[in-house]
Amino acid sequence: MNNHNFAKTVARIALPLAIGAAALGMAGVASAQTHEPVGPGYNYAPTTTAHPAPHAPTAHHGVGRVEQEVPGYHR
Numbered sequence: 001m002n003n004h005n006f007a008k009t010v011a012r013i014a015l016p017l018a019i020g021a022a023a024l025g026m027a028g029v030a031s032a033q034t035h036e037p038v039g040p041g042y043n044y045a046p047t048t049t050a051h052p053a054p055h056a057p058t059a060h061h062g063v064g065r066v067e068q069e070v071p072g073y074h075r
Contacts, residue, residue, distance in 0.1 A: 063075055
């Protein structure tokens, strides 16, 4: 009987704390946007883009990819 009462007491304390922590975490994620929109309309996209890797393939599918992988391949 003691284990049951202890488990109920812990659940009454721990469950609201876990739910509260999750709510605070989600509120923090929701307010993560820190900059104002840039340009016309509501443009929240970043203004910088990364350069491609030096040896990254330019074609991903189809004949262009085969031409890159197999030198001398012609259609």
